[in-house]
Amino acid sequence: MPHPFSDRQRGLFISVDGPSGAGKSTIVAHLEQFLIADGEHVHTTAEPSNTAIGRLARELTDTVTGPALACLYSADRYHHIETEIRPHLDAGKIVLCDRYVPSGLVMQRFDGVDPAFLWALNSAADRPDLAVLLEADPAVIAQRLGDRGPRNRFQTAPGSSHAEAHFYRQAFDRLVHAGYDVLRLDVSTRTPEQAAAQIRDRLHDFFAVPADKARHAQPW
Ligand SMILES: Nc1ncnc2c1ncn2[C@@H]1O[C@H](COP(=O)(O)OP(=O)(O)OP(=O)(O)O)[C@@H](O)[C@H]1O
Numbered sequence: 001m002p003h004p005f006s007d008r009q010r011g012l013f014i015s016v017d018g019p020s021g022a023g024k025s026t027i028v029a030h031l032e033q034f035l036i037a038d039g040e041h042v043h044t045t046a047e048p049s050n051t052a053i054g055r056l057a058r059e060l061t062d063t064v065t066g067p068a069l070a071c072l073y074s075a076d077r078y079h080h081i082e083t084e085i086r087p088h089l090d091a092g093k094i095v096l097c098d099r100y101v102p103s104g105l106v107m108q109r110f111d112g113v114d115p116a117f118l119w120a121l122n123s124a125a126d127r128p129d130l131a132v133l134l135e136a137d138p139a140v141i142a143q144r145l146g147d148r149g150p151r152n153r154f155q156t157a158p159g160s161s162h163a164e165a166h167f168y169r170q171a172f173d174r175l176v177h178a179g180y181d182v183l184r185l186d187v188s189t190r191t192p193e194q195a196a197a198q199i200r201d202r203l204h205d206f207f208a209v210p211a212d213k214a215r216h217a218q219p220w
């Protein structure tokens with residue numbers, strides 16, 4: 001049996017992003033349960049965070065647009081890193097984050113914000129040990145959103161699923177260029193359980209790395 005993650009001196013930071021309705025929250029919940037069953041110490045969080053800045057960002061998303069909203073989300077991200085993500089990593093936990101930098105590179109594109117500006121805002125955020133990007137056929141996403149109902153203004157624009165898929169492809173290139181370890185996972189036909197199991201299997205690669213040599217999330 002490989003050593004449990006918890007043998008590591010510092011935890012692991014895993015982010016999960018992807019199109020609205022792709023299944024991020026459902027998959028993160030399954031992954032958390034799998035890891036807990038493996039005996040790991042897990043802290044699950046999300047962005048926008050459950051702090052004053054995060055709540056403000058969520059509340060203002062329908063009325064504030066463009067660079068102002070992008071700054072609000074990145075302010076929330078840096079505060080979230082400082083007050084929640086790093087402390088739990090320092091305590092040796094696996095931190096699962098539902099939306100992170102990739103969402104910051106994608107969602108504000110709907111308001112026409114320059115991708116270079118978005119990268120400048122987000123480039124100093126701690127790099128996850130693994131950034132999972134969910135992908136799905138835009139028609140499948142549109143169907144899921146139709147069944148569930150839109151939750152934000154980004155999901156109501158016609159063709160939003162195709163635009164979001166395009167923005168995510170560009171974000172993938174940016175992140176890989178910046179040295180992110182990215183796992184792309186197509187969830188068009190996988191169940192959420194299958195997707196979570198695949199992420200857990202990918203995390204097993206980290207077992208093989210001795211704690212003192214393990215890559216830590218570093219500011220980029
Ligand atoms: N792999 C899947 N196959 C079929 N349905 C799924 C799958 N994953 C999620 N769903 C369903 O799609 C809907 C959206 O899932 P979920 O809320 O987890 O997505 P999300 O990416 O977190 O959405 P949002 O970005 O809006 O928060 C839910 O009704 C969920 O049950």
Ligand SMILES: Cc1cn([C@H]2C[C@H](O)[C@@H](COP(=O)(O)O)O2)c(=O)[nH]c1=O
Pocket residue numbers: 047048058061073074099100103104105107108151152153154
């Ligand atoms: C991190 C982040 C989030 N958003 C927006 C996108 C959605 O409107 C909400 C999150 O909704 P969820 O159902 O809780 O996933 O926040 C954003 O615009 N930019 C960001 O960086």
